[in-house]
Amino acid sequence: MLIFRKTAVAAALSTALWLLPHAVSAETIFGAMAKAYQNNPELNAVRAGLRATDEGVPIAKSGYRPQISATATGTATRLGTESLFRSGTPLLSEDFTTGSASITITQQIFDGFQTLNNVRAAEANVFSSRETLKANEISILLAAAQSYANISRDQRIVAIRKQNLAFLKEQLSAAKSRLDVGEGTRTDVSQAEAELAGAQAILVNAVAQLKQSEAVYVQIVGDAPKGIKQPSPASKALPKSLDQAVAAGLRDHPSIIAAQYNVDAAGYRVKSAEGTMLPGVVVQGALSRNTTDRDRNSDTANASITARLEVPLYQGGAEYGQIRQAKERLGQQRILVDSARADVQQTIVTAHAQFEGALATITANKAQVNAANMALAGVIEERKVGQRTTLDVLDAQQSVLAAEESLVSSQRNAVVASYSLLAAMGRLTIKSQGLQVAEYRAEEHYEAVKDKWFGLRTVDGR
Secondary structure, X not given: OHHHHHHHHHHHHHHHHHHOOOOOOOOOHHHHHHHHHHHOHHHHHHHHHHHHHHOHHHHHHHXXXXXXXXXXXXXXXEEOOOOEEEOOEEEOOEEEEEEEEEEEEEEEEEOOOHHHHHHHHHHHHHHHHHHHHHXXXXXXXXXXHHHHHHHHHHHHHHHHHHHHHHHHHHHHHHXXXXXXXXXXXXXXXXXXXXXXXXXXXXXXXXHHHHHHHHHHHHHHHOOOOOOOOOOOOOOOOOOOOHHHHHHHHHHHOHHHHHHHHHHHXXXXXXXXXXXXXXXXXXXXXEEEEEEEOOOOOEEEEEEEEEEEEEOOOOOOOHHHHHHHHHHXXXXXXXXXXXXXXXXXXXXXXXHHHHHHHHHHHHHHHHHHHHHHHHHHHHHHHHHHOOOOOHHHHHHHHHHHHHHHHHHHHHHHHHHHHHHHHHHHHOOOOOOOOOOOOOOOOHHHHHHHHOOOOOOOOOOOOO
């Protein structure tokens, strides 16, 4: 009875110490997601890619604007480069220069609506990229939540295995004490030693797994984990039923919306390709000036305006191939919309099933832990009266260990599955979770550059 009480006190003390608040400030799962939203390099790279996509709009709009070029030429000429003597008088060489300068302005008046459709396609690409950014933000927030839950699980498993190690050390000490007084056998001691060595090995593995999870956390969140606590499953924005979840996902998920914008962009590219077969009108104005200083100074200026109508008749067949190619790509994008819908629906159903399964497993595991602890206490008491062996006690302790680790894993699975369900619906956002972090507003950069005519520096001054 004394050994059992010591074991219980040690286990309770170990648990209490593990549950004490850490000296460092604790990090919540929401804080981890907020830091990942702000610091994750992959997410920042996607944002930079979106800013580059924004520049496609002013590039496309350049077709509306005039093209201006200037040229200047200068020529120096020398006639009679040899010094000849006629009647004793040298014939001197003659030098003169000529120069010209011109400026030309070319304006596209009509290009078969190619520029119009190119601009619309570029805008659709921007909107698609914004939705892709949202999908990446959701993915990073989910990764941060999963990494946080993994560390919480691994920390608790380390604590459980440390408790198990302390329990086995006491069992080994008790077995040796019984052997000394002639109540036990050498076999009991060997069994306890073997179990203790195995417990030390699995503790080392648990510590190694915790370090790996912490490394992943730093990679995703950008900061070392501090004061990780056991998180609860997501509660904000969760659906009431599977049907509601599927309907919301098919309506709101950014990957579906991005695919729809890609269809729009592909449709505009078809129209732009068809525009190559329509007539084009170009107006060109030129102003030139020529100067010569031979014999006498000569300075002439000319100005001209030219209107040109271009009617494409046959361009080697390339235009037909480009139109067919654009139409096939449009068909491809339409199929990808259906594929995105199917992927979202499958992911939602899977996450919903995993969440429900994890919640049910938690209930079962709690009952298993309680029963295993009661069985362990009973086996210890029965061993004292000679009805059980040390091996029975060790086996019962392993059942407790397995039940406790299963409970920890199922609690982690419930947390991850809940956030996975939100992510699959497209609802895992900083707004829905109330994260304390400034939202990245992609439209600000777009509005700043969409109508720029010139300038080399980016919006942030680079």
